[in-house]
Amino acid sequence: MDFSCPSCKSADIQQLSVIYENGLPDIDTTSKGRSSGVSYGCKCMGAGLLTSTGETSGSSQTLASKKAAPPEKLSYLLTTVFLFFFFIIIRIIFETFIEERWPQTLLFIVWAILTVALVYFVFQYNTKTWPSKKVAWNNSFFCNHCGNTFGHTK
Ligand SMILES: [Zn+2]
Numbered sequence: 839m840d841f842s843c844p845s846c847k848s849a850d851i852q853q854l855s856v857i858y859e860n861g862l863p864d865i866d867t868t869s870k871g872r873s874s875g876v877s878y879g880c881k882c883m884g885a886g887l888l889t890s891t892g893e894t895s896g897s898s899q900t901l902a903s904k905k906a907a908p909p910e911k912l913s914y915l916l917t918t919v920f921l922f923f924f925f926i927i928i929r930i931i932f933e934t935f936i937e938e939r940w941p942q943t944l945l946f947i948v949w950a951i952l953t954v955a956l957v958y959f960v961f962q963y964n965t966k967t968w969p970s971k972k973v974a975w976n977n978s979f980f981c982n983h984c985g986n987t988f989g990h991t992k
Pocket residue numbers: 843844845846847848981982983984985986
C-alpha cells in the first residue's frame with residue numbers, strides 16, 4: 839500500500855477520523871473510555887458534565903477536528919420542524935391575502951406530498967448516500983505537509 843500524499847509525496851499524513859477524535863473535547867473521549875477504573879471514570883464524567891454543560895460542544899473542539907468531522911446524517915427532527923414552520927408561514931400568508939377556501943386545501947395537499955417526499959429523501963440519504971460517504975471519510979487522509987485531503991482506496 840502506498841501511504842503517501844498524492845500531490846506532494848509526503849508520508850506525513852493522518853487519517854481524518856484520527857484527527858477528528860484527537861481534537862474532540864475530553865468529556866467525549868472519557869465517556870468512550872476504558873473498562874478499568876469505572877468508578878473513577880464515572881465521577882470524572884459526572885463532574886465534567888456538571889461543570890461544563892454550557893460550553894462543552896464547540897469551544898473545546900479543535901479547528902482541525904471540526905474540519906475533519908465525519909459526514910452527518912440528515913435529521914428527521916429538523917426536517918419536521920422545517921416543514922411545520924413552512925406550513926404555518928404559508929398558511930398565514932394564505933389566510934391574510936386569500937379569501938377563498940380552496941387554495942388552503944390545495945396548500946395542504948401540496949404540503950402533504952412535500953412532507954412525504956422530503957422524509958423519503960432523508961431516509962434515502964441516511965440509508966444509501968450517508969454510509970458510502972462515511973466509508974469515504976474513513977478512508978480519507980489529511981497531508982500535514984501540503985494540507986491536501988485525499989481518499990485512499992483499498
Ligand atoms: Zn501533501
